[in-house]
Amino acid sequence: MSGLLALLDDVAGIAKVAAASVDDIAGQAAKAGAKAAGAVIDDAAVTPKYLHGFAPARELPIVGKIALGSIRNKLLFLLPAALLLSAFAPWVIMPLLMLGGSYLCFEGAEKIYHVFRPHAPYADGHSGAEADPTHLEAEKVAGAVKTDFILSAEIMTIALSALPADQPVWMQALALALVAVGITIAVYGGVALIVKADDVGLWLARVGRFGPTRALGRGIVAVMPGFMKALMIVGTAAMIWVGGSIILHGLDALGWHAPYDWIHHQAEAAAHALPALEGVVSWSVTAFFDGVFGLALGFVLIPVVAKVIDPVLAALRGGKGAH
Secondary structure, three states: OHHHHHHHHHHHHHHHHHHHHHHHHHHHHHHHHHHOHHHHHHHHHHHHHHHOOOOHHHHHHHHHHHHHHHHHHHHHHHHHHHHHHHHHOHHHHHHHHHHHHHHHHHHHHHHHHHHHOOOOOOOOOOOOOOOOHHHHHHHHHHHHHHHHHHHHHHHHHHHHHHOOOOOOHHHHHHHHHHHHHHHHHHHHHHHHHHHOHHHHHHHHHHHOOOHHHHHHHHHHHHHHHHHHHHHHHHHHHHHHHHHHHHHHHHHHHOOOOHHHHHHHHHHHHHHHHOHHHHHHHHHHHHHHHHHHHHHHHHHHHHHHHHHHHHHHHHHHHOOOOOO
16 A cells, blocks of 8 residues: 555656646746747738638638648648757757848848839739639638748747757757647737628627617728738838848847947937937837848849849749749
């Protein structure tokens, strides 16, 4: 009997340790996710622009497909890659992030370029074959998942950097998995609410039992088109800002400190001029110059992609350009 009691005591001790580990992992995942909040907001702002022009009945299925692709990006590719690179080749992480940041700058600058040059190469117009709704939906989902991959890479890298370096690999993996699932649910749940808000407003306007309820529904319907347009603009700006920020931080980490230091100095000077709004001013100035840098880099990359990268990819694929 004493042996059985000792065994039960050991099992209880192990259970307590396991419970503490679970609590520890959950707490670290929450902290890591909070540190990546900026990239999460960018991800949520970027996604709705891929739903523009589709029938309301296709909006939630498209969000579901993008969310599934996002989970696949994070759990199957980015999580193991982040752990392996962190363990065996940490020096590779920053150049890869900078490559992703360059893509975001290019993508955002290209959108702005096509506002002024709608018939330029790679404009958003589609040929007759591409105008097929099924093909267009698949193309938009693929584009959204590709952009999500870059933003998710940033999220997972920031989250990994927030975890204790001496933590066992399995605990890091579980914490990153919690971050991946939690952030994906938050981002795409929010996107689903945003894109269906006009349908909710229309329903309230039609079946609301009270005047204020119907008025609220009409107000939502009236506001949402402008809100969606503004969100598309914010999404494009977010891509440029995040991309520029990644490149500037990467250059600083790799030894070229001048651009990052200059922007930091400008932000500090502006913040000291308005001490009552120091934090807001410092962030705003930094974001502004990050965005200017990202936009300039994106415009430089447009002809590089058109004249060099796409022809090379086309030759490798034996067909049409990659973009």
